Amino acid sequence: MNAVIKRADTKLEHRWKLEDLFASQAEWDREYAEAMEAIRAIAQYEGKLADHGQLKSCFTLEDEISKHVERLYVYANMRHHEDMADPQYQALSDKSKKLSVQSGEASSFITPEILSLPDDKLDAMIADPELATFHSTLKEMRRQKAHTLSKSEEMLLAQVGNVSQAPGTIFGMLNNADLKFPKVKDENGNEAELTHGTYIQFLESRNRDVRREAFTKVYETYGKMKNTLAATLNANVTKNVFYAKARKYPSVLEMSLFGDNIQKEVYTNLIGTIHDHLPLMHRYMKLRKTLLGVDELHMYDLFAPLVEEFDMDIPYEQAKSIVKESLQPLGEDYLNVLQEGFDKAWIDVYENEGKRSGAYSWGAYGTHPYILLNHKDNLNSMFTLTHEMGHALHSYYSDQEQPYRDAQYTIFLAEVASTLNEALLMHYMLEKSTDPKEKMYLLTYYADQFRTTVFRQTMFAEFEKLIHEKAEAGESLTPQELSAIYYDLNVKYYGKDMIVDRDIEMEWARIPHFYTSFYVYKYATGFSAATSFSKQILEEGAPAVERYLGFLKSGSSDYSIEILKKAGVDMSTPEPISQAMSVFEELIAQMEQLVESGKA
Template identity: 80%
Template sequence: MSQLPKRSETPAEHRWKLEDLFPSQAAWDKEYASAKKLIKKAADYQGKLNNAAQLKACFELEDELSLHVERLYVFANMRHHEDTAEPGFQALSDKSKKLSVETGEALSFVTPEVLSLTDDELDAMIKDDSLSKYRHTLEEMRRQKAHVLSKNEEALLAQVGNISTAPNTIFGMLNNADLKFPKVKNEAGEEVELTHGRYIQFLESKNRDVRKDAFTAVYDTYGKLKNTLASTLNANITKNTFYAKARKYDSTLGMSLYGDNIPKEVYTNLIDTIHKHLPLMHRYMELRRKLLGVDELHMYDLFAPLVEEFDMEISFEESKKIIHESLKPLGEDYLNVLQDGFNNGWIDVYENEGKRSGAYSWGAFGTHPYVLLNHQNNLNSMFTLTHEMGHALHSYYSDTTQNYRDAQYTIFLAEVASTLNEALLMDHLLGKSTDVKEKMYLLTYYADQFRTTVFRQTMFAEFEKIIHERAEAGESLTPQELSKIYYDLNVQYYGPGMVVDKDIEMEWARIPHFYNSFYVYKYATGFSAATSFSKQILEEGAPAVDRYLGFLKSGGSDFSINILKKAGVDMSSPEPIEQAMSVFEELIGQMEQLTNK
């Protein structure tokens, strides 16, 4: 089908059940009115947080209000993501964002007021049994003390919240609703509309002309908007720099890592360790060139199938069955929750006109998690499904074990559960495979996971580090400068055997994660931690599974580094990244052996 279906044409069984969150718009409106009333109550506690009873009551109000706002915000934005061009949902999303900012403003006095207590008073609060539920919160506040401003300054920063979301919102609307790609010819020679979802499909085509045309069409389209997109990205960097200066951090990177209490070395070690292993990536590129049988390997060849006559067409229903089978090492309880997610409206499955691109897992405390997909019937989409269900089950276990405040795990931990599911799925598929072509196909797929999740995300992380450092040094980031930095990194990462096509210099313009700055390195560290966990689970069995489920249930009840360490993975050392690289080297070795047979 060359035209995407409209949202109204999507069958109910392929949609998520947002009515589990709010049965109707009227129910949303009612909760919105309750939240507006609760916001007014916050002022009753201002200036009175000097004893345990008042502080406990204030925290309880904060929890109640935050949960209302989270539910309203998640529902409104998921509705908006179903069809980003629908004006009613755009308005609902804006309304929820404004409420969120208003709530932040109303509660902005809490942290500075608690931090105005003397160290002895704060210590007494931390030790007070009536506040035991809020112990981690109070310890966190004490850690943040150096970066919290006066009451007036905090209130002002809360008001700036609406402006600070603008770069991301503008990019999202431009990228998902307004940007139109031209029509390109598919393998059958038919002209079809190029979309975000179909782009990767075209890059996976066996026909090199189809790949090249789609590649050129995408970057030509972004290239025509390079000045607007550079301005949008610059606005985001300016926002980050403003907050870092206002909150007295040494840098934007320092600010981003501080929230999760991650040492800066974790970020720089990742880049340094990957640089050390770039020859492995170059070796893989040379192998890819050989397998494709081309004189020169181009950027549009990176997703091309390496195994002739091997096509893994996997329906959504089949994907669910295979994933269930592959996750058996995690035990019966995990599998029951997974099946509940598959059967009971957690997932929005297929692409439709105006639907947000990509995939994610999201939700609000107190109801089941949700997963947005743009599913295609291929191996990649099956891995996306198990990845997002990994996130969803992490949220489910955290939410059902921890109280509201401690349930939210950090973004640093978020990519571990999702990537572990992928590692177990790959192990399952490789273990079952007897066909040489199938095995080669899977090994290639796994090697590409390393390329995209570890190497490519580290390259993104390095790009973010460079552009923020340049902005902080007062240098200007023109579209040309952004393109040059990005292009040079591609040359360094892909190596001398790759023809780095000029078009790729515009890729920075289409990466949504650059608007959630210093996030992507967590894919690489998460992948490394997951590689370590999967090794332990497959080798040790039950004790490792118990440690891992303990990790899933921990939520955000301790610092991320500690939660992982307790479960048996130490991310403060380069060891998990080195482990991941040794697995990558092993894969390349197996592929080289099969190639030479």
């Protein structure tokens, strides 16, 4: 499928069936009217939530509103994503967004009113069997109460909210609008634009001069702005320290982990265990140096292709069949649901004019999940298919097994099921591959996921931890200090086979994630948890599969760390990260073997 076609010309069997949500526009309009009526009705409960019966009725109505709004919003926006230029669904999407805001405003009194109740009153509500459906909501409110301030203080903090966004906003404007990079020469010696978008493309060039020039010019540009960029990052850290003190948390790190109820040890274990396994990263760098055939490995060589481009043509029907085959270890029940997704039009497959780019899994409670793809017949698209089906089946099982309030899983857990599917697909592909070139292509693809998702994100997480600790100890974060910390981390993580070019000391200045503090560690823990699951499933079989399906069915019925623990992945210990590292070690060993045999 080469030419991009119009939406009207896409085959029915390649479209998702949104009629499973709403059979017609008239049906959507009817539900919208019901939602508006319910939104108006919730005000009757304001000031009455100390009464258990009134609280139950209020929560029940809140759920009803939320389900209406979710269904209306999901449908309108998925219709809009089919063709972003269609004015009918642009308008419907806007209408659903406004409804969502109205719903939030109408029920905004609930949490503050419950939190203003005395502790013993809250405890009595949690113990009341009549409120059993809402126990997890009430328990979470009770837990948050220790860090919720008085009404006037909360109002003051809310007003500071706009000011607190300033560091991230300023960085965004500086990084995306004002920073201009000089031109570089491409592979053909022509002057080419260097932008955020083209930078990685230049680093993936087979021509080393192109890689070096792009790398040097990017960091020279950031270097010229180092004082401003350091002041911006410093302001973000200072804001975090202010909020942690105001809300009575021991540190910014503990404040950031509190929402998911994650213990500090999960974060420190990740960093400590990765430190223990840095010799593996160093071994991979040595191998990278050999595969590239260079005397010195530089930081600008990290994205250079290690093998010749290996073109894998995988049509969609074949991709579905390979994905299903690779997920056999998950058992019959899982495969039946997967097949249902393939057969019952959960998936919108190909690109068409105006269709939203990328891929996602989405849906509303009470109907099956949906998947948007822009499928190309290649390896990447097959991995995207299994990734999104992982999300979809996680949602499917959670929705089937959990009441509405407990069905939505947290961001801490969100990437586990999708990444597990990718791990099983990769295992299957490597097992089946007989062509050494194909095998090396797959191995480098997978090894680089470990490098970028586990090692690099952990290095970012360590950098965040170090700079916040310095700020909390009253030390200043000058550009020189930030650069020294960042440079030393690169030396530690990449090892003696890597020439750590001095330019890399400015990389901290271009990472937008540092303005969403203490978030990146979730990439590394999610990837490690998924790799640990896949290892257990492949080695143990049925008992591990049963535990894993239990994880998929749990939604947010308990705290994330507890859900994983019950399923056999205890992120409060180093074990899952060590298991992931043993998989990484196997990959490196296979690559080394291919190099030694001269087949790579």
